[in-house]
Amino acid sequence: MSRKSVLCKFFAHGACLKGDHCEFSHDWNDPQNNICTFYQQGACAYGSRCRYQHVKVSRSQSSVSNHPQYLQSEPILAGHPSGASSVVTGHASGVTTDSSLSSRSLLPTDKQPWGEMVGQEVISDISHIRERSCNPADRPICSLAATGHCHRGEMCPHIHGDLCPTCGQHRLHPFRPQEREDHFKSCQRSQKHLEALMHSDEIECSVCLERVLSKPKAAERKFGILSECDHPFCISCIMNWRSSSPSSGMDVNSALRACPICRKLSYFVIPSGIWYSSKEEKQEIVDRYKSKLRSIDCKHFDFGNGACPFGTSCFYKHAYRDGRLEEVVLRHLGAEDGQTVIVKNIRLSDFLSNLQIR
Amino acid sequence: MVDLARVQKELQECNRDVEVSGIRVSPKADSLTNLVGTIPGPLGTPYEGGTFKIDITLPDGYPFEPPKMRFATKVWHPNISSQSGAICLDILKDQWSPALTLKTALLSVQALLSAPEPDDPQDAVVAQQYIREQNTFVNTARYWTEAFAKTSSLGVEEKVQKLVEMGFPEDIVRSTLEAVGGDENLALEKLCSA
Numbered sequence: 001m002s003r004k005s006v007l008c009k010f011f012a013h014g015a016c017l018k019g020d021h022c023e024f025s026h027d028w029n030d031p032q033n034n035i036c037t038f039y040q041q042g043a044c045a046y047g048s049r050c051r052y053q054h055v056k057v058s059r060s061q062s063s064v065s066n067h068p069q070y071l072q073s074e075p076i077l078a079g080h081p082s083g084a085s086s087v088v089t090g091h092a093s094g095v096t097t098d099s100s101l102s103s104r105s106l107l108p109t110d111k112q113p114w115g116e117m118v119g120q121e122v123i124s125d126i127s128h129i130r131e132r133s134c135n136p137a138d139r140p141i142c143s144l145a146a147t148g149h150c151h152r153g154e155m156c157p158h159i160h161g162d163l164c165p166t167c168g169q170h171r172l173h174p175f176r177p178q179e180r181e182d183h184f185k186s187c188q189r190s191q192k193h194l195e196a197l198m199h200s201d202e203i204e205c206s207v208c209l210e211r212v213l214s215k216p217k218a219a220e221r222k223f224g225i226l227s228e229c230d231h232p233f234c235i236s237c238i239m240n241w242r243s244s245s246p247s248s249g250m251d252v253n254s255a256l257r258a259c260p261i262c263r264k265l266s267y268f269v270i271p272s273g274i275w276y277s278s279k280e281e282k283q284e285i286v287d288r289y290k291s292k293l294r295s296i297d298c299k300h301f302d303f304g305n306g307a308c309p310f311g312t313s314c315f316y317k318h319a320y321r322d323g324r325l326e327e328v329v330l331r332h333l334g335a336e337d338g339q340t341v342i343v344k345n346i347r348l349s350d351f352l353s354n355l356q357i358r
Numbered sequence: 359m360v361d362l363a364r365v366q367k368e369l370q371e372c373n374r375d376v377e378v379s380g381i382r383v384s385p386k387a388d389s390l391t392n393l394v395g396t397i398p399g400p401l402g403t404p405y406e407g408g409t410f411k412i413d414i415t416l417p418d419g420y421p422f423e424p425p426k427m428r429f430a431t432k433v434w435h436p437n438i439s440s441q442s443g444a445i446c447l448d449i450l451k452d453q454w455s456p457a458l459t460l461k462t463a464l465l466s467v468q469a470l471l472s473a474p475e476p477d478d479p480q481d482a483v484v485a486q487q488y489i490r491e492q493n494t495f496v497n498t499a500r501y502w503t504e505a506f507a508k509t510s511s512l513g514v515e516e517k518v519q520k521l522v523e524m525g526f527p528e529d530i531v532r533s534t535l536e537a538v539g540g541d542e543n544l545a546l547e548k549l550c551s552a
């Protein structure tokens with residue numbers, strides 16, 4: 001199995017630092033390497049509880065495997081660096097240290113690109129690496145220098161990155177403009193998030209009078225943003241209020257669905273881990289929330305088997321089993337009193353009620 | 359369940375600026391669901407100078423349900439029952455909001471004292487009087503304030519002297535006053551019925 005056709009595990013978690021230079025595939029259509037390397041070697045301590053597949057793969061399928069230790073053991077699949085490392089962390093450490101030590105001693109000294117993460121990776125094609133290293137854009141960034149000090153200094157085979165003004169680390173690759181740009185963006189995003197979090201930390205819920213982000217239960221440390229006004233509440237308080245049964249004379253729209261402070265009517269509440277400081281930020285939170293819900297199938301619609309009471313205003317996805325989205329044709333009926341009534345399906349009740357359809 | 363953490367916070371908050379607002383809330387016994395609030399009568403009204411006690415009971419759903427409030431001090435007002443002390447105020451009923459607190463609710467009650475709503479009365483007799491004989495209303499309200507809302511301002515000795523002047527023996531007056539917690543009106547009632 002070629003590496004390029006195996007989905008990168010780091011990419012799958014949204015955290016591959018190598019970008020275009022990753023030797024694994026960044027295409028969601030490619031399968032993930034889900035095979036347990038410990039099972040391959042003979043014994044997996046997790047047994048049937050292992051998250052990885054317990055299958056034997058013949059040696060013909062493995063592309064990289066001239067490491068002596070691997071030769072001694074059962075035939076294995078090409079070591080996926082990320083897969084191997086995540087398996088290692090989850091498994092008994094005895095095996096890990098053995099193999100990583102021996103593999104390190106055999107590794108060419110100029111190829112340890114991703115520090116600990118790829119300690120398991122077995123690279124045999126030294127000439128290939130040398131050739132690659134000639135082009136500075138192909139040389140990976142030095143992770144030691146990025147986080148602090150690289151003792152190899154000028155002798156380091158890896159590129160020492162430029163200083164990123166936002167995170168203050170040497171993480172900008174001098175010869176990969178795309179990667180620089182990506183890092184720059186993600187760094188600024190996380191910086192912004194951190195600032196927002198600091199700002200949100202101060203904010204109190206007006207109902208329980210507690211700081212929302214310091215509530216005792218982790219699940220309650222969330223804001224409930226009202227769509228129409230900017231008063232802060234924690235999600236549990238505002239949902240509790242909106243779902244409380246109206247006492248006598250209480251109107252659902254003017255009392256329960258209104259903001260407890262300014263009494264402005266809001267039709268929905270958006271949960272959010274952070275509070276916003278500008279209109280644009282609020283819109284961004286709302287849009288993100290809505291797009292997330294749009295990807296979830298509506299349980300009322302139930303792939304066309306059920307009827308969703310929210311109809312076209314539903315935030316969830318209305319799609320049939322074959323992936324086709326629901327198409328709604330709204331019919332505008334002129335009522336006798338001159339008003340227009342919008343109906344979805346023709347129901348007997350349309351005719352039975354005193355609504356007169358022209 | 360009543361959100362006790364919130365009630366505790368409210369009490370602290372309320373007692374912090376008691377000098378400014380004059381509004382006090384304190385627990386009746388050990389439980390935080392039965393409280394007593396006191397509000398000063400608003401200046402420029404017949405209630406000026408009086409201190410009004412309000413019984414507060416927090417329902418299980420508080421703060422998502424309004425607190426139950428009732429005047430413990432007798433008061434002459436179109437929107438407050440002269441018999442039971444029941445208060446007719448929208449925010450204590452259908453206009454309640456969880457963002458309101460005991461202090462803000464008591465402030466609203468205080469505002470109600472200075473701005474009666476005779477068109478939406480709780481006590482029809484008082485409301486009638488308010489509409490037809492404004493002067494009599496003001497006089498009655500002032501008299502009730504003097505009689506019922508000012509007792510606590512008098513010292514114990516003054517109360518004793520007042521009751522002794524009415525013809526009761528001093529030692530009985532003292533023991534009765536002690537028994538009713540210093541309320542001279544209650545003491546008078548007890549002395550008369552004894």
